Amino acid sequence: MEMKLTIKRVPTVVSNYQDDADKPRAGCGRNCLGDCCLPASKLPLYAFKLDPAKHLQEEAASTKLLVDILLSEWEDRMARGLFRYDVTACETKVIPGNLGFVAQLNEGRHLKKRPTEFRVDRVLQPFDPAKFNFTKVGQEEVLFQFENGDGDDSYFLNDAPIIAVDRAPNVVAINVSPIEYGHVLLIPRVLDRLPQKIDPESFLLALQMAAEAASPYFRLGYNSLGAFATINHLHFQAYYLSVPFPVEKAATHKIPLSEDTMKNGVTVSKLINYPVRGLVFEGGNTLEDLANVVSNACIWLQDNNVPYNVLVSDCGKRIFLFPQCYAEKQALGEVSQELLDTQVNPAVWEISGHIVLKRRSDYEEASETSAWKLLAEVSLSEERFEEVKAYIFSAAGLVQSDEEEEEASEGEGTTTFAPVPVTPLPVAEGCLVRQ
Amino acid sequence: MATSGAPGPDDHDHDHGHGRLASSLTARYSDWVLEALDELPGSFLLTDPALPGHPIVYASGGLAALTGYAPRDVLGRNARLFQGAATDRAAVAGVREAVRTHRAHQAALLNYRRDGAPHWVLLHLAPVFHARDGTLLHFLAVQVPIAPAAATRGATCHAPGPLLAACRDEARVREDLPCATHAGKVFVDMDKRGLEAEEPRVASDREKEMATSTANNIVSALNRYSKLTGLVVSSKRCCSIGIPALSSSLNLSLGRIKQSFVLTDSRLPDMPIIYASDAFTSLTGYSREEILGCNCKVLNGPGTSLEVLEEINQHICSEQACTVDLLSYRKDGSSYCDLLHVSPIRDASGKVAFHIWVHLDMGAKHDFNGLAPEVWLLGAVGAVRVAVRGCQASTMTA
Numbered sequence: 001m002e003m004k005l006t007i008k009r010v011p012t013v014v015s016n017y018q019d020d021a022d023k024p025r026a027g028c029g030r031n032c033l034g035d036c037c038l039p040a041s042k043l044p045l046y047a048f049k050l051d052p053a054k055h056l057q058e059e060a061a062s063t064k065l066l067v068d069i070l071l072s073e074w075e076d077r078m079a080r081g082l083f084r085y086d087v088t089a090c091e092t093k094v095i096p097g098n099l100g101f102v103a104q105l106n107e108g109r110h111l112k113k114r115p116t117e118f119r120v121d122r123v124l125q126p127f128d129p130a131k132f133n134f135t136k137v138g139q140e141e142v143l144f145q146f147e148n149g150d151g152d153d154s155y156f157l158n159d160a161p162i163i164a165v166d167r168a169p170n171v172v173a174i175n176v177s178p179i180e181y182g183h184v185l186l187i188p189r190v191l192d193r194l195p196q197k198i199d200p201e202s203f204l205l206a207l208q209m210a211a212e213a214a215s216p217y218f219r220l221g222y223n224s225l226g227a228f229a230t231i232n233h234l235h236f237q238a239y240y241l242s243v244p245f246p247v248e249k250a251a252t253h254k255i256p257l258s259e260d261t262m263k264n265g266v267t268v269s270k271l272i273n274y275p276v277r278g279l280v281f282e283g284g285n286t287l288e289d290l291a292n293v294v295s296n297a298c299i300w301l302q303d304n305n306v307p308y309n310v311l312v313s314d315c316g317k318r319i320f321l322f323p324q325c326y327a328e329k330q331a332l333g334e335v336s337q338e339l340l341d342t343q344v345n346p347a348v349w350e351i352s353g354h355i356v357l358k359r360r361s362d363y364e365e366a367s368e369t370s371a372w373k374l375l376a377e378v379s380l381s382e383e384r385f386e387e388v389k390a391y392i393f394s395a396a397g398l399v400q401s402d403e404e405e406e407e408a409s410e411g412e413g414t415t416t417f418a419p420v421p422v423t424p425l426p427v428a429e430g431c432l433v434r435q
Numbered sequence: 436m437a438t439s440g441a442p443g444p445d446d447h448d449h450d451h452g453h454g455r456l457a458s459s460l461t462a463r464y465s466d467w468v469l470e471a472l473d474e475l476p477g478s479f480l481l482t483d484p485a486l487p488g489h490p491i492v493y494a495s496g497g498l499a500a501l502t503g504y505a506p507r508d509v510l511g512r513n514a515r516l517f518q519g520a521a522t523d524r525a526a527v528a529g530v531r532e533a534v535r536t537h538r539a540h541q542a543a544l545l546n547y548r549r550d551g552a553p554h555w556v557l558l559h560l561a562p563v564f565h566a567r568d569g570t571l572l573h574f575l576a577v578q579v580p581i582a583p584a585a586a587t588r589g590a591t592c593h594a595p596g597p598l599l600a601a602c603r604d605e606a607r608v609r610e611d612l613p614c615a616t617h618a619g620k621v622f623v624d625m626d627k628r629g630l631e632a633e634e635p636r637v638a639s640d641r642e643k644e645m646a647t648s649t650a651n652n653i654v655s656a657l658n659r660y661s662k663l664t665g666l667v668v669s670s671k672r673c674c675s676i677g678i679p680a681l682s683s684s685l686n687l688s689l690g691r692i693k694q695s696f697v698l699t700d701s702r703l704p705d706m707p708i709i710y711a712s713d714a715f716t717s718l719t720g721y722s723r724e725e726i727l728g729c730n731c732k733v734l735n736g737p738g739t740s741l742e743v744l745e746e747i748n749q750h751i752c753s754e755q756a757c758t759v760d761l762l763s764y765r766k767d768g769s770s771y772c773d774l775l776h777v778s779p780i781r782d783a784s785g786k787v788a789f790h791i792w793v794h795l796d797m798g799a800k801h802d803f804n805g806l807a808p809e810v811w812l813l814g815a816v817g818a819v820r821v822a823v824r825g826c827q828a829s830t831m832t833a
Contacts, residue, residue, distance in 0.1 A: 065804060068804060068814050068818075069804060069805075069806065069814075071813075071814055071817030071818055071821065072804075072806055072810050072811055072813050072814035072817060073806075073810065074817055075813035075814070075816045075817040075820075076810045076813050079756055079758075079778075079813065086781075088780075088781040088785070088820055088824060089781055089785040090785055091783065091784050091785045092783050092824065093783060155805065156804055156805035156806070157805055158805050158806060158807060180824075181817070181820050181821055181824060182817065182821065216528070216531060217825070240821055241821075241824075241825065242535070242688070242821055242822065242824075242825030242826075243825050244528050244529075244531070244532050248524070248525065248528045249525055249528050249529060249532070250525060251525060252523070252525060265520065267520075267521075282524060283520050314524055314528075317524070318524050
């Protein structure tokens with residue numbers, strides 16, 4: 001008999017239509033995102049410019065259209081009472097320490113839901129139309145369609161027909177259980193009912209959204225199945241938090257690449273002194289170059305059943321990739337009860353250093369050491385990570401140049417994974433606290 | 436530009452733009468401040484965080500020698516122009532964080548010269564505050580070239596100690612062409628470097644000290660010239676008096692919001708106004724000095740509906756948001772149809788700290804980015820929530 005690894009967890013409710021998704025429904029008269037309603041509907045449209053990364057070289061300050069629209073529409077949904085709780089009523093703080101983990105106390109996110117069994121040993125699973133998916137979401141939860149306008153400038157239309165006639169529209173919808181203000185879901189080609197699986201075109205769309213937002217504080221994230229995605233319908237998450245994430249400040253070590261590989265301008269580094277081992281992809285002559293390299297790496301991981309998380313940071317210029325094994329350890333009973341009791345699900349945001357805690361005691365006692373301890377459980381072992389890295393490199397067409405690597409690792413010494421002691425800032429701080 | 440048709444005020448018109456950049460300094464110090472800065476040694480620049488895009492408003496002659504960019508090449512641009520493909524993004528994130536929280540910061544960065552050649556510099560970033568009310572005026576960025584590790588090791592044996600280096604810098608102020616000697620030294624260093632530039636470098640204590648003392652010299656020069664205009668600047672932010680001030684970084688984030696709005700302090704008696712946006716002052720005719728400390732009822736007049744005011748009150752008491760139509764009055768007594776949205780704003784502890792009052796004159800023409808007016812109004816609320824949450828989360832670490 002086939003062995004099946006599962007964990008029990010409280011599913012995250014991302015839509016108000018999730019709870020009744022299992023009930024049989026005769027017809028549909030409620031403006032959903034399914035075939036019955038969407039093609040005949042009008043929805044706001046955000047058309048991004050042909051080259052969303054263009055402004056990054058320019059000095060224009062007037063490129064915040066996407067963030068402006070997103071925050072306006074999001075606040076509108078808040079005023080309409082579509083969220084399950086007011087996320088701004090959740091306490092938040094930066095934990096003292098070198099990395100500056102951000103902790104949030106969210107006591108309401110998981111209330112009133114029974115734990116459900118999730119299979120965690122299959123990163124790719126076929127789309128199941130019987131389960132909740134985003135075609136069942138009501139249109140009031142959608143902020144706008146997000147399409148390439150093929151022009152020099154971006155624009156927004158409040159009321160536009162579904163323009164993509166030849167294919168399903170990409171939509172941006174609210175997450176009704178937000179973990180920060182502005183938390184949304186980007187659902188590529190919603191009507192195509194794609195399973196949670198990265199492909200180059202969809203991944204490029206996520207990068208285009210980050211570039212179009214033009215703010216380092218607007219980030220996108222992706223969780224594969226087995227790495228704490230709860231819905232098997234292709235989606236990225238995104239939100240706005242004007243604090244740097246610890247992983248963005250973490251030191252990296254560049255992996256030397258052969259000259260031939262360097263042609264597309266993409267560089268790859270390894271995170272050092274961070275609790276979760278991960279790769280950082282940067283640069284690229286075009287967004288497509290970066291999207292192709294990273295999506296090839298993701299495709300290898302999902303095809304080979306390695307759960308992973310992705311953070312799209314720095315306006316789409318910097319991508320963090322974390323293969324992980326927490327859910328597998330959890331299913332095998334290898335995670336301590338102490339950690340399980342916190343009920344923290346280490347998905348992309350937690351791994352990046354924004355940690356949502358469910359119990360007040362965990363929040364009040366949160367320290368760099370406790371955050372480190374949790375995240376260290378997520379990481380692959382050094383040996384397994386190097387093995388996976390080698391596979392990723394060959395899948396993404398990256399060739400490491402050997403001689404330089406030896407030289408570099410000498411200088412670097414052995415990488416140690418432990419919290420760094422807190423040292424005072426090199427320069428004295430001014431007084432900043434609200435007087 | 437996005438949907439809005441009209442070009443922004445800072446577009447295209449170069450002379451106008453550069454005049455505005457210069458006045459960022461001359462308006463605050465004196466007309467002679469530029470000459471005084473020109474005489475200071477070292478590679479440095481000043482940026483104005485209150486202008487759109489946070490542009491460079493002053494660049495020293497030493498910067499031209501170090502980077503190959505003449506002052507006219509960089510004025511009006513954001514200082515990120517020195518970064519390039521191999522610049523460490525984590526180091527940039529550190530600098531960005533210092534800018535956001537208005538802190539002094541030193542970081543080793545791989546920057547790029549105008550000809551594309553990479554070079555290592557120690558960036559010393561320091562905020563310059565108005566000494567009396569603590570407003571942030573400028574950022575000062577000093578760039579000191581970092582010598583390769585081997586050269587540094589050699590140098591520390593013979594070089595004068597940090598204290599001496601600082602004295603020498605002071606002495607240079609009195610030299611006729613101080614930049615020339617400094618630049619000459621830089622070029623010698625540059626030639627030796629060549630291809631090893633991409634190897635990470637760590638700044639020596641001497642380089643750090645040099646950056647700090649150069650920065651201190653510049654701040655004292657600014658201070659000398661600021662006294663002429665009655666403004667005293669300081670590298671330390673001091674506390675303001677009277678109405679509790681918002682942190683300078685929060686003030687700055689709020690300054691970027693286009694809508695007409697005020698913030699009132701929900702914890703003080705009579706909920707005084709503690710922030711008013713530029714659009715609000717131009718809509719109502721009240722200056723910021725006049726309106727701060729007042730209650731929002733100053734906008735009421737004989738035609739203002741008491742029922743609607745009561746409705747607002749009830750929503751405030753129950754910590755709910757509301758949007759209402761109201762007749763409001765400007766300072767000159769004229770009235771306008773006001774689409775008013777009032778919403779509680781919670782701080783990082785989750786408690787209601789402020790109320791935002793967003794006003795829209797329904798009779799005036801506006802560019803709503805394609806949104807419905809009542810949704811466009813809410814953009815200010817979202818932006819304030821994001822600013823308050825971000826600023827407070829990080830300042831509560833201390």
